Amino acid sequence: MGERELTVAIDNTANESRNFRPLVADALDFWANNSTRFAGFSIGYELDPDAPNPDVVVEFVEEIESCANVSEPAGCAPYVHDSGQVSRPISIEVVGSYSNDSTRLILKHELGHTLGLNHSAGPQSVMAPSSQLSTLPRPNATDRRLPWADADFTVYLAGNDTEDTPAVREQVRRGLDYYAGGADGTVPENVSFSFVDNRSEAEVVVVFGDDLPCRTGDTGSCGRVRGIDPDGDGALERYDDLRITISGIDTPAVGWHVGYWLGYGFGFEEDPEWPAPFRNATYEQRRSDWWTER
Structure with missing residues (x-):
């Protein structure tokens, strides 16, 4: 200079x-x-x-x-x-x-x-042209009412043809609609979901398969979130992706399992944070018309 x-x-x-x-x-x-x-x-x-x-x-x-x-x-x-x-x-x-x-x-x-x-x-x-940077401390995703960039979610169903039936899709929609309706006041009122045909465009992926990534055995469900940690504290500050895996669950219970893990995707950690239908539900309750409970 x-x-x-x-x-x-x-x-x-x-x-x-x-x-x-x-x-x-x-x-x-x-x-x-x-x-x-x-x-x-x-x-x-x-x-x-x-x-x-x-x-x-x-x-x-x-x-x-x-x-x-x-x-x-x-x-x-x-x-x-x-x-x-x-x-x-x-x-x-x-x-x-x-x-x-x-x-x-x-x-x-x-x-x-x-x-x-x-x-x-x-x-x-x-x-160097790029470096690992961290921001000032930010609220973790689990502390936010909406831990996503926006409230409009895209959804993709993954699995073999026998599992993507109208009855299964209707059950998935039950879980989605419950949260789109506010989930008894536990999530923002402007939440919406739409199905997409391209998996890479989806924020929520529901996988029907034979293997569960989170537990032993071949029956049950799992949820996993991915996102960003800009302040480098080891906890995600925003979610970008939710993957729900369902294996060996009969069709009438699919909606309940989807709904449960959607709660996880909204940052719920402790049992009281979930809407009432997902707290300590019995085998029969998971297969009931749980979405009508208030």
Whole structure:
């Protein structure tokens, strides 16, 4: 960028209650101490968050609308290899919802671009094109009323032809309709389900097979959810996929098993969280018109 000392300001529109100054200072110190080794010249920084005429402005934003060909970028900065190619101040955008450690890494990475370093440059621990990032702590999926991106679910039935009969499909629909009707107030009222013909398009997959992935034996049902853990705490914060496996269950009980695991897909963990028909149901109750119970 030409000069040997740059004035850096901060513009925080992402989270006014969060103090980003120490994180920016850490990133600036990193490059002040390592620019000669990796960029080939020495650089210094003066951090003045409210500087009237800064050389660099670090902008903390809620989201970055676009950044070259990067999808869902965590940060964005111009790649400066010629000091005459940009006008002052240079703007560095950083999404303000990441954890402190991840924010430091994003800042170092984007500052590296302003020093002329591309994604193949060192140190690769900083300049690699992608990194494992974590957000600030977020509510786990099981703590959310709707642990999905939206309330409109696509459903696919998988199994051999003898299991995908009108009676089986009607039973599956009983389970779906129960939750679409609010499941006795346990889920949002705007939940809806629609069947799709392509498994890859489905968020809920009901599999009829001979093997159960969660237990020994060939009779019963299982549920498994997959999703994302953006804050890296080991618990999913959002579900993207629910797979229900049913094996050896006679048709009149299929709807109950689908309904039970749909509750699991809505984040239910303890028995009282499930609607009444799914709490300690007997063999006969699972084969009854349970969906009429309130």
